[in-house]
Amino acid sequence: MENTWENEIEIQIKDRISRAEKILVGLGEEWKKDQERHVEKYYELLNHIIKEKDYFIVTLNTDGMIFEAGLDEKRIAAPCGNIHWYQCEAGCTKDIWEEEEAGALNMVCPHCKKRLTPNTAECENYIEEGYLPQWKAYTEWLSRTLNKELLVLELGAGFKYPSVMRWPFEKTVFFNKKAFLCRVGEKFYQISEEMGEKGLGICENSLNFLMKVGK
Ligand SMILES: [Zn+2]
Structure with missing residues (x-):
């Protein structure tokens, strides 16, 4: 196969996954349950890729699909409910x-x-107690990533809740010398300029991208 730029990126990300001591995954709207795409199989693939790692997942999705793929519930926070x-x-x-x-x-x-x-979070009087125990687990996990090789994989998130993942993820990577941010998405893959060499924005559907990386 021709060694295109795309292949280079996949190789780089695969390498970063295998080297990472900690992996923080953020899942956005591209991971929503969909009649056309069987997201189940992508969750299973994600599990396959990170299961041996010290990972944590933050998801913006509320459909509960993430809990059906064998991923460790103690390592998942779903702040939108x-x-x-x-x-x-x-x-x-x-x-x-x-x-x-x-x-x-x-x-x-x-x-x-x-x-x-x-x-x-769609509920006008959203009761946050549902997700808060896991959010606490997340912030504790995050505090242990300082000075560790941390890979942040932000997959398919838009701009509905940027204060949940997008901005804090950039901040986390910015302050950790060994961290790297990989942001993948069809539309909002851009990363802020301050990230410099510490981040990579990839314009691609994050499910498709994961499929390539998981090969
Ligand atoms: Zn009541």
Whole structure:
């Protein structure tokens, strides 16, 4: 095969993955459950690529697909919530119910009798308690990456929640001498100029990209 620029990039990223002591993965909207693409198989591929590594994943997705690919739940934070969990639509309580529990309650809040609604950032009165324990696990994990070979793989994130991944990821890499940021996406793959040699923006669908890197 011809050694094109694209191949060079894949080789470089594969090499960075194998050398990294810590891998932080950020998953954006390109990883949303989709009728046309079977995202399950990409989650499985991701697991295959990072399972031997000390990794942590932050996802903007709320469809819960990430929990079905064998990835370690203790290494996943989903700050935008999970459609399989329920909360009171009025946010009258910080209680969160799983699907069956919500069903047993006939989708009615036992405290105020308002409807139960999925526990996601789309909810006007979003109860953040659902994801906070894992967010704490994430920040603790992140504090242990200082001065370690950290690879940050940001895959397919847009600009809906830049304060969750995009900006803090850049900051993390900027302050860690051994860190590197690889941002992949169809539209928002650009990295800020201050990153200099510490980052690479790749204009490609992040699922397709992972498929090449996982080969
Ligand atoms: Zn209520």
